[in-house]
Amino acid sequence: MIASRMLFLLAGLLFCNSSIWAKPLSEQQVREIVDQQFKPLLDQYKIPGLAVGVTFDGKHYFINYGLASKSNQQPVSNHTLFELGSVSKTFNATLAGYAQAQGQLLLSDHPAKYFPELKNTAVNKATILNLGIYTAGGFPLQFPDEVVSQQDMLQYFQRWQPKTNVGTARQYSNSPTKAKTVFKSSG
Numbered sequence: 001m002i003a004s005r006m007l008f009l010l011a012g013l014l015f016c017n018s019s020i021w022a023k024p025l026s027e028q029q030v031r032e033i034v035d036q037q038f039k040p041l042l043d044q045y046k047i048p049g050l051a052v053g054v055t056f057d058g059k060h061y062f063i064n065y066g067l068a069s070k071s072n073q074q075p076v077s078n079h080t081l082f083e084l085g086s087v088s089k090t091f092n093a094t095l096a097g098y099a100q101a102q103g104q105l106l107l108s109d110h111p112a113k114y115f116p117e118l119k120n121t122a123v124n125k126a127t128i129l130n131l132g133i134y135t136a137g138g139f140p141l142q143f144p145d146e147v148v149s150q151q152d153m154l155q156y157f158q159r160w161q162p163k164t165n166v167g168t169a170r171q172y173s174n175s176p177t178k179a180k181t182v183f184k185s186s187g
Contacts, residue, residue, distance in 0.1 A: 024057060025056065025057075027061060030054055030056065030061045030063075031061070031063055034052050034054060034061075034063045035063070038050060038052055038063075038065065039065075042065055042066065047065075047066065048066050048067050048070055049064075049065060049066035049067045049068050049075070049076040049080070050064070050065045050066060050076065051063075051064050051065075051076050051077075051078070051080055051082065052064075052065075062078045064076040064077055064078065064080070068080045092132070093132060096128065096132060105128065106128075107127060107128050107129040107132070108127050108128070108129065109127060109128050110124050110125075110126070110127055110128075111123055111124050111126070111128070111131070111157075112124045115154060117154050117158065118154065118157055118158065121157060121158050121160070122137065122160060122161055122162050123136065123137075123157045123160055125137070125162075125166050126166045130166055130167060133170065134170045134171055134172050134173055135166065135167050135168070135169065135170050136162070136166060136173075137162025137163060137164055137165065137166050138162055138163030138164050138169065138171045139160075139171065139173035140173065141172065141173055141174060142174050143156065143174075144156070
């Protein structure tokens with residue numbers, strides 16, 4: 001419900017009266033448009049903090065509201081990281097499809113094509129498609145806490161052993177391997 005309302009509001013923001021877009025907007029005008037769309041949501045849903053990014057006519061605008069952390073009263077800033085949740089999988093799948101259409105990868109490729117460090121590993125038996133549809137052999141739901149960098153991720157996958165044969169069982173996972181591979185393949 002909230003997600004569909006947010007998409008509707010974002011579409012409204014993008015397709016505002018065309019006369020607004022006929023001339024360059026000042027940073028203040030962009031802020032006013034964003035405020036009109038998002039301040040009511042903040043109040044209605046008691047959202048503690050929100051960051052909105054707008055790119056218009058090649059210029060980037062960042063408008064931040066509220067708190068990133070209620071416990072220490074840290075405000076939202078241009079550098080605040082938000083967890084996207086499962087919506088990131090939609091972005092990853094879309095990007096993978098686009099990258100394949102552009103000839104930048106094949107869903108039948110294996111991870112070592114983009115990460116040579118994974119050449120002789122169990123994870124390289126899977127394809128990008130297996131990674132995307134959760135049939136790569138049984139990744140855990142999340143990476144262990146000690147995996148905090150790309151190097152940590154590669155080391156984790158060099159040691160990882162599957163629970164099942166590739167393609168035989170589906171196990172949901174938030175492992176970002178497909179996303180990392182897609183991003184690397186598309187430059």
